[in-house]
Amino acid sequence: MTLLFLDANLIGGGVGVFLAVAFFLVLAAAAFIAFKMLKKSVKMAVRLVIVAIILAIAVTGTVGLWWASTSKSPRPPRPANSQ
Numbered sequence: 001m002t003l004l005f006l007d008a009n010l011i012g013g014g015v016g017v018f019l020a021v022a023f024f025l026v027l028a029a030a031a032f033i034a035f036k037m038l039k040k041s042v043k044m045a046v047r048l049v050i051v052a053i054i055l056a057i058a059v060t061g062t063v064g065l066w067w068a069s070t071s072k073s074p075r076p077p078r079p080a081n082s083q
Contacts, residue, residue, distance in 0.1 A: 014068065019069070024058045028055065031051045034050055035047055
């Protein structure tokens, strides 16, 4: 019976899109906080590199979650003879 549920997309539909947006917002907030905290101790170029790395991870994770949530589950092949 559990064999029927193995092809289900676990993060499908709106839940996956919500997770993707939430993931991006959390990491964008972390990048902003890191930028503000490193204001006095690190030069501007290093701060921007750190923020760029955090935002790149955020964008990559968001695209991955979005792609996983919108991909269609595989359908079984049609039978050759329908009679």
